[in-house]
Amino acid sequence: MEEVAIVGVGQTAFVRGYEGSIRELAFxxxxxxxxxxxxxxxxxxxxIFCSAPEYDKQRSPAGVLAEYLGLIPQPTFxxxxxxxxxxxxxxxxxxxxxxxLHDVVVVLGFQKMSEITSxxxxxxxxxxxxxxxxxxxxxxxxxxxxxxxxAYMAKHGLTHDDLMGVxxxxxxxxxxxxxxxxxxxxxxxxxxxxxxxxxxxxPVAWPLRVGDCCANADGSSCIILANAKxxxxxxxxxxxxxxxxxxxEAVNMAARPDFAKxxxxxxxxxxxxxxxxxIASKDxxxxxVHDCFTIAEIMAYEGLGFAPMGEGKQLIxxxxxxxxxxxxxxxxxxxxxxxxPIGATGGSQIRTIVLQLRGEAGPMQVAGExxxxxxxxxxxxxxxxxxxxxxx
Amino acid sequence: MGFEKxxxxxxxxxxxxxxxxxxxxxxxxxxxxxxxxGAKFFPPRADCGKCFSKxxxxxxxxxxxxxxxxxxxxxxxxxxxxxxxxxxxVVNFGEGLKLFARLDKSIKxxxxxxxxxxxIRPLKYDDGQLAFEITKA
Numbered sequence: 001m002e003e004v005a006i007v008g009v010g011q012t013a014f015v016r017g018y019e020g021s022i023r024e025l026a027f028x029x030x031x032x033x034x035x036x037x038x039x040x041x042x043x044x045x046x047x048i049f050c051s052a053p054e055y056d057k058q059r060s061p062a063g064v065l066a067e068y069l070g071l072i073p074q075p076t077f078x079x080x081x082x083x084x085x086x087x088x089x090x091x092x093x094x095x096x097x098x099x100x101l102h103d104v105v106v107v108l109g110f111q112k113m114s115e116i117t118s119x120x121x122x123x124x125x126x127x128x129x130x131x132x133x134x135x136x137x138x139x140x141x142x143x144x145x146x147x148x149x150x151a152y153m154a155k156h157g158l159t160h161d162d163l164m165g166v167x168x169x170x171x172x173x174x175x176x177x178x179x180x181x182x183x184x185x186x187x188x189x190x191x192x193x194x195x196x197x198x199x200x201x202x203p204v205a206w207p208l209r210v211g212d213c214c215a216n217a218d219g220s221s222c223i224i225l226a227n228a229k230x231x232x233x234x235x236x237x238x239x240x241x242x243x244x245x246x247x248x249e250a251v252n253m254a255a256r257p258d259f260a261k262x263x264x265x266x267x268x269x270x271x272x273x274x275x276x277x278x279i280a281s282k283d284x285x286x287x288x289v290h291d292c293f294t295i296a297e298i299m300a301y302e303g304l305g306f307a308p309m310g311e312g313k314q315l316i317x318x319x320x321x322x323x324x325x326x327x328x329x330x331x332x333x334x335x336x337x338x339x340x341p342i343g344a345t346g347g348s349q350i351r352t353i354v355l356q357l358r359g360e361a362g363p364m365q366v367a368g369e370x371x372x373x374x375x376x377x378x379x380x381x382x383x384x385x386x387x388x389x390x391x392x
Numbered sequence: 393m394g395f396e397k398x399x400x401x402x403x404x405x406x407x408x409x410x411x412x413x414x415x416x417x418x419x420x421x422x423x424x425x426x427x428x429x430g431a432k433f434f435p436p437r438a439d440c441g442k443c444f445s446k447x448x449x450x451x452x453x454x455x456x457x458x459x460x461x462x463x464x465x466x467x468x469x470x471x472x473x474x475x476x477x478x479x480x481x482v483v484n485f486g487e488g489l490k491l492f493a494r495l496d497k498s499i500k501x502x503x504x505x506x507x508x509x510x511x512i513r514p515l516k517y518d519d520g521q522l523a524f525e526i527t528k529a
């Protein structure tokens with residue numbers, strides 16, 4: 001069977017209040033990815049558009065965006081798994097190419113969260129999980145992740161300073177990533193409890209503070225996949241998909257197995273992806289993980305096998321996940337610094353890993369010419385999980 | 393009674409499990425159990441996901457359990473602005489049954505601990521909405 005490669009990547013800067021419509025937002029990432037691949041629309045056999053639909057006023061955006069990008073009359077459709085939509089789109093594109101149905105597929109993730117008012121946005125977030133049995137209590141995303149943080153911290157001795165450590169690492173790289181929304185330096189004093197000047201210290205959903213949460217943003221990302229024959233005919237260095245894993249979990253917190261263990265989908269998707277790629281966690285040279293909240297990055301370390309259960313904190317304490325460390329993680333600033341335009345996030349993570357494997361990540365480049373990279377992208381509160389492994 | 397009566401603010405009006413709200417009005421917190429295979433569900437389901445039966449019955453949830461985890465929300469979504477701060481948590485009753493709800497407002501935040509003994513009870517808001525809450529055992 002033919003292998004599948006990433007032949008082009010693109011991403012807009014993630015911003016607050018993009019000055020344009022969703023079709024224009026999508027065009028910016030698409031243009032960069034097409035120019036990166038060195039191809040034109042006639043080379044593309046199909047397109048997949050990915051976002052969380054409740055933010056869009058446009059119903060069924062795939063057809064509208066495909067027209068604006070010049071991708072009609074080729075087939076196009078829409079894929080959604082909330083925050084992991086675009087890595088799910090890449091999985092679907094991989095399957096279509098692997099089956100022989102298409103040679104080249106464009107996956108476009110986008111989100112214009114400022115399309116609706118902040119009051120509307122807050123209401124949608126409250127409905128982001130089980131609307132029948134949980135939303136009536138006044139739930140929201142930070143509160144759900146805080147449930148995991150509380151149980152995890154009580155059992156494994158993870159501290160607020162450890163969580164702050166995740167954000168300090170993130171900001172180190174957000175400062176050098178010109179696509180990130182949050183580029184200001186962050187210091188420990190920003191988390192000091194009781195200090196009115198400490199802007200990241202205020203509680204959102206305790207134990208999570210302002211600085212533990214990523215920010216909404218507008219943005220788009222584009223990943224172009226091709227079969228081996230086409231990939232080798234295009235000029236760029238192809239990056240191959242070595243393994244894909246995906247899992248789902250019960251939506252209601254009452255059906256979750258163990259909050260102190262972290263997200264089950266992270267473990268499940270990782271095991272599948274490692275098996276398919278025929279590698280172990282120690283073979284990964286650079287990773288992007290879904291740090292929508294600081295606690296999520298710690299839990300991801302363990303789900304991916306970078307640390308034993310309960311020991312994720314050691315990686316932050318020892319700076320093992322910094323660029324110079326044993327396993328660099330989120331050295332583009334992650335969701336915490338880049339911002340989290342829901343449908344665009346997975347594609348942005350994949351773009352970062354592709355650039356790392358090509359040696360084109362600029363100030364964020366990991367030394368030693370990394371040959372294997374991993375993307376961990378979670379949808380909802382661990383409702384969906386995708387782990388994708390890439391190699392040169 | 394319709395399901396719009398459930399919780400601080402309901403997003404669901406019609407469900408085959410709407411009887412849950414009538415039971416709350418009677419002071420009962422109940423899940424559903426499958427008459428054919430015996431599977432138990434909370435929150436309640438109208439259909440058995442284990443054996444495909446639609447032959448379901450109601451059963452009263454255990455009263456006492458342990459607080460597996462909790463969080464205190466200092467911000468709230470649209471429609472809940474008057475409520476913060478409020479604490480929500482998950483009770484584990486053992487035997488595979490858990491429940492998510494808010495905690496009784498009279499419990500001081502510093503008293504709330506992971507693994508503490510708790511119980512559940514029905515709750516009626518001033519505006520007539522019906523829910524259940526977690527309180528000290």
